[in-house]
Amino acid sequence: MGLPKKHKNDINVYTGKELLERRRELLEEITNQDTNLPESVLHEDLDFGMLEFVKDNLLFKTGDGDTINYIRRILTIQRWSEMSNTFPFTDEDGNIELPFIVVIRKPEVPFGTNPSLQYTIPDRQSFFYRRVPTWNGNRLGADIYKIPQPIPVDMSFDIVIVCNRMRELNRFNKKIMQKFSSRQSYTNVKGHYIPLVLEGISDQSQIDSLEGRRYYQQSYTIQLQGFLIDDEEFEVTPAIDRTLIMSELMSDIKGPSSSKIQKVIKNNIEVITEKFLGDGITTTYKTQKKVNNLFYVELNGLVLVLGEDYLHNGNSSNIIFTTPPPLDSVLRIVYTFDSSLKSMEGKFLNIKKEVIEFVDGQMTYNLEHTIEDIILLDVGGLLQIEGDYFTFIKGEYGVTVNEIPPITTPKTKMSILYLTQV
Amino acid sequence: MSKKKQPINRLNKFFSYDDFDLDLSMGEEWLHGDINFDLVLFRVDRSKTVDDVYGESGKGEIKFLSPIEFKGMVVIGSPDNKTYSNGLGRILEPGNMTISVYKHHLEEKNIDITYGDYIGYYETESRVRYYEVANDGKVVSDNKHTIGGFKSFYRTLLCTPVSGDQFKGV
Numbered sequence: 001m002g003l004p005k006k007h008k009n010d011i012n013v014y015t016g017k018e019l020l021e022r023r024r025e026l027l028e029e030i031t032n033q034d035t036n037l038p039e040s041v042l043h044e045d046l047d048f049g050m051l052e053f054v055k056d057n058l059l060f061k062t063g064d065g066d067t068i069n070y071i072r073r074i075l076t077i078q079r080w081s082e083m084s085n086t087f088p089f090t091d092e093d094g095n096i097e098l099p100f101i102v103v104i105r106k107p108e109v110p111f112g113t114n115p116s117l118q119y120t121i122p123d124r125q126s127f128f129y130r131r132v133p134t135w136n137g138n139r140l141g142a143d144i145y146k147i148p149q150p151i152p153v154d155m156s157f158d159i160v161i162v163c164n165r166m167r168e169l170n171r172f173n174k175k176i177m178q179k180f181s182s183r184q185s186y187t188n189v190k191g192h193y194i195p196l197v198l199e200g201i202s203d204q205s206q207i208d209s210l211e212g213r214r215y216y217q218q219s220y221t222i223q224l225q226g227f228l229i230d231d232e233e234f235e236v237t238p239a240i241d242r243t244l245i246m247s248e249l250m251s252d253i254k255g256p257s258s259s260k261i262q263k264v265i266k267n268n269i270e271v272i273t274e275k276f277l278g279d280g281i282t283t284t285y286k287t288q289k290k291v292n293n294l295f296y297v298e299l300n301g302l303v304l305v306l307g308e309d310y311l312h313n314g315n316s317s318n319i320i321f322t323t324p325p326p327l328d329s330v331l332r333i334v335y336t337f338d339s340s341l342k343s344m345e346g347k348f349l350n351i352k353k354e355v356i357e358f359v360d361g362q363m364t365y366n367l368e369h370t371i372e373d374i375i376l377l378d379v380g381g382l383l384q385i386e387g388d389y390f391t392f393i394k395g396e397y398g399v400t401v402n403e404i405p406p407i408t409t410p411k412t413k414m415s416i417l418y419l420t421q422v
Numbered sequence: 423m424s425k426k427k428q429p430i431n432r433l434n435k436f437f438s439y440d441d442f443d444l445d446l447s448m449g450e451e452w453l454h455g456d457i458n459f460d461l462v463l464f465r466v467d468r469s470k471t472v473d474d475v476y477g478e479s480g481k482g483e484i485k486f487l488s489p490i491e492f493k494g495m496v497v498i499g500s501p502d503n504k505t506y507s508n509g510l511g512r513i514l515e516p517g518n519m520t521i522s523v524y525k526h527h528l529e530e531k532n533i534d535i536t537y538g539d540y541i542g543y544y545e546t547e548s549r550v551r552y553y554e555v556a557n558d559g560k561v562v563s564d565n566k567h568t569i570g571g572f573k574s575f576y577r578t579l580l581c582t583p584v585s586g587d588q589f590k591g592v
Contacts, residue, residue, distance in 0.1 A: 064587075075510040082512060091586050092549065095513045096506075098585045104510055160507050164588050166476045204507070211556050213515060213582050217506060 029191035036132045037145055037234055039190045043155070046226040047074050047105060049189035050157050053196065054103055057179050058159065060171045062099060068161075068168070069100035098215060099163030101172070105155060112152025114195070114225040121149040126235050134238075142239040150227035156199070158219040169216050176220055189226070197223045261288060268344045269419070271295065271375060273334045278325030287317045291335040293351060295375050295417055298332040299325055303378045303415070334376070341419065343372060348422040351375070357411045358404050366397040369420035376417040379405055433572050446575055450524055459496045461521065462489050462542040462550075463535060464591070484589070489542075490533050494523035494579070496543065516583040519543060519553045524576050525562075540589050541581055552589050553581030 017025050030038050051072060062068050069089040075082050089097045121127060126146035134141045161172045179185045180198040187194050199221040206214050262273040274287050278299075294312050297304045297319060304310055311320045325331050341349040349372055356365050371392050377384045377399070384390060392399045405412045430439075453459075470485035499517025506513060521541070528534065535541075537558045542550045557580035567574040 062587075077509070079512070082510065093514055093516070095515075095585075096511065098587045102507070102511055104507055158507065160511070162506055162511070164585065165478050167478070211518065211580055211582065213584070215585070219507070 026191070026193075032191065036130055037147065037231065038229060040231040041150070041190055041192060041227065041229040043109065043153075043228070045189050046153075046155055046194065046224055049187040049194055049226075050074075050105070050155075050196075050222075050224055051103055053185070053187035054101065054159060057185070058101065058172065058175045060175055062168055062171075063165065068163075068172075069097060071096075071100065071102040074103060074105050096162075099161065099165070099168045102160050102162075104158045104160060106158070109153050109155050112154045112225055112227065114152045114154075114227070117150060117152035117227055124148045124233070126233075131239060139242070144237050144239045146235040146237070147229070148233050150229045152225070152227045155224040155226060157222045157224060159222060160217065160219045162215055162217045164215055166216070169218060172218075187224070192227075194227075195225045197225065199223050269336055269338055269341050269349070269373075271334060271336055273332055276325075276331040276333070278327060278329035278331055280327035281324050283321045283324045285319045285321070285331065285333065287319070287333055287335065289335075289337040290315055290317050291319075291333075291337075292339045293336045293341070294319075295334040295336070295351075296378075298334070298383055300329050301383050302381050303376070303383055343419075343421070349419045350422050351417065352420050353415065353417045356414045356416065358407065358414060360404065360407050363402075363404065364398045364400040365414070367399065367416065367418065368397075369418075370395050370397055371399070372419040372421060374399070374416060374418045376415070378415050380412050430573055433570060437570060437572055442569060442572055442575070445569055446524065446526055449575075450527065453495060453524070454493045454527070457493075457495065459493055460491055460544065461494055461496070462491055463533060464489050464540040464542065464552075464589070465533070465536075466539060486540075490531060492523065492527060492531055492533065494521040494527075496521055498543075516551060518556075518583070519581040521579040521581065522576050523579065525574065528577075535577075535579060540584065541579075542591060550591060552584050552591060554584045554589070556580050556582045 016022065051074065055070060055072065059067050059070055071085050073081070073085040075085070083094070086096045089100065091097050126148050128144065129147045130145045132143045132145060134143055159176075161169065163169060163172075176198065180196075184195045184197045187196055202219045202221070203217070204219065205216045206212065207216070262275070264271045264273070272287075272289065276285050291312065292315060294306075297306075297310055299309075306312060309322060311322070312318070319333055341351070343349055350369075352367075352369055354367050356367075359365075372394060374386060374390070374392055377386070377390050379389075386392075389403070390399055390401045399416060401414070465487040467485040467487050497520045499519070501517050502515040504513060504515060505511050519541070523535070535555060535558055537555055539555045539558075541553045541555065543553065544550050557578075559577035559579050562568075562574035562577055565571055567576055567578070569575060
């Protein structure tokens with residue numbers, strides 16, 4: 001037995017657009033107008049949305065075959081308005097003919113309970129909504145559209161039916177129950193889907209009045225969880241249409257300075273002097289080689305003090321100044337790359353530093369160790385030149401100076417950095 | 423119940439059937455001849471008006487017997503200005519209508535007015551207002567409805583106004 005010929009292999013349950021396409025469709029509905037901004041959604045729009053919802057979904061045919069009378073406006077305290085809106089279905093006395101449905105809005109509108117809109121963006125700040133291209137005839141630009149977060153509001157409506165027959169109550173109840181079978185339904189206000197929640201049913205029927213007119217009256221309370229969008233709060237600001245980029249490149253690390261390097265061999269030890277020009281900005285100067293023994297740092301002939309004027313971590317090639325050397329100042333960093341210091345004879349050498357106070361009339365000063373070579377001799381921070389200011393004899397203790405500075409208080413000191421045998 | 427009739431001998435020294443009939447005829451002469459309030463009775467044909475569940479009928483579905491004119495003393499209450507819902511949905515509700523009708527007159531017309539029947543009353547030449555009988559006044563045991571306690575002679579009907587979708591005449 002073959003399969004029936006007319007059968008469907010696939011049932012398209014949901015015929016509308018899905019996912020991203022559906023989102024685009026929704027956005028198109030909201031912005032399908034003259035401007036690129038959404039339209040205002042205010043109280044009257046939400047009221048109108050409720051009226052349209054009732055008109056489209058809850059009206060029914062009465063036993064006569066006619067659609068139940070429906071007051072297509074929100075009744076307010078203005079009596080003439082009520083009279084004019086009920087005019088099409090009033091009797092000779094001006095009373096509304098039964099049966100009829102009317103929507104009554106409770107005047108108070110509290111802050112909304114829709115959790116997706118509550119207290120997320122504070123202080124009415126606007127957020128980016130859309131970038132819209134502009135053209136002024138010469139230049140392509142753009143406007144930035146910003147809108148504040150919509151304000152959630154809860155609006156309560158009573159949909160009241162007044163009638164003389166139980167069957168009409170039944171029909172209306174069936175409509176309501178079918179529409180709110182999932183607790184909530186939706187009305188479309190300017191492209192926005194606004195949830196409606198059925199909150200309860202109450203009965204005010206006049207059936208216990210034996211000697212008065214009797215009728216059924218029931219109220220269905222529906223909460224509209226809407227939001228307010230006010231176009232007066234929208235912001236349109238011009239975006240950047242031209243950009244001028246100015247760049248100032250600065251380096252806070254200077255070096256290496258290969259053209260300024262000077263090497264002196266002292267006792268088989270390569271003493272490297274690197275010269276930098278200060279720029280008034282840079283604080284860190286980088287030598288070509290790793291500094292294993294930093295002898296001294298001199299700025300315009302003045303020997304700087306480690307720990308006060310500059311910092312240096314052992315084995316690093318960076319000399320960090322506490323304040324940047326002035327513009328065009330001459331900076332010399334004297335160091336050796338060798339980690340172990342050996343003399344020509346292969347003996348290990350040590351670096352010693354001594355500070356000596358000048359004594360009036362004394363030209364020769366003995367150091368604690370024998371001198372293999374003097375790397376630095378400064379008087380009061382001023383660098384002195386060997387042969388010009390001082391002399392020494394290799395292997396002996398004494399250093400002889402040519403001139404004694406004036407004796408002052410405190411006394412002027414001489415600092416000697418020298419090599420000695422271990 | 424026994425079909426045997428028991429003559430009324432109350433007040434027999436100064437009031438008799440003849441006096442009762444005289445008073446009744448004088449009253450009817452005044453009410454029907456001088457006052458002359460005409461009313462139209464629309465009796466529901468209960469044998470043809472059937473609703474299985476609710477016993478209610480739609481507009482135009484109620485079957486009526488032939489309308490019958492009758493006369494009575496009519497008193498209509500003042501209208502009540504009220505609203506359906508908290509001040510909204512205003513309705514100017516007509517007052518109830520109280521009809522006093524001679525039992526003899528109903529017997530002559532061979533009609534009975536019962537609870538739920540409709541009564542039309544011509545307010546103007548072209549305007550009829552319809553009422554529904556809310557109290558058919560069949561219990562007339564009280565002294566008010568008798569002549570000195572001799573025998574009851576009239577009924578008081580209380581009728582409430584009906585809306586157009588309930589009854590608009592035949």
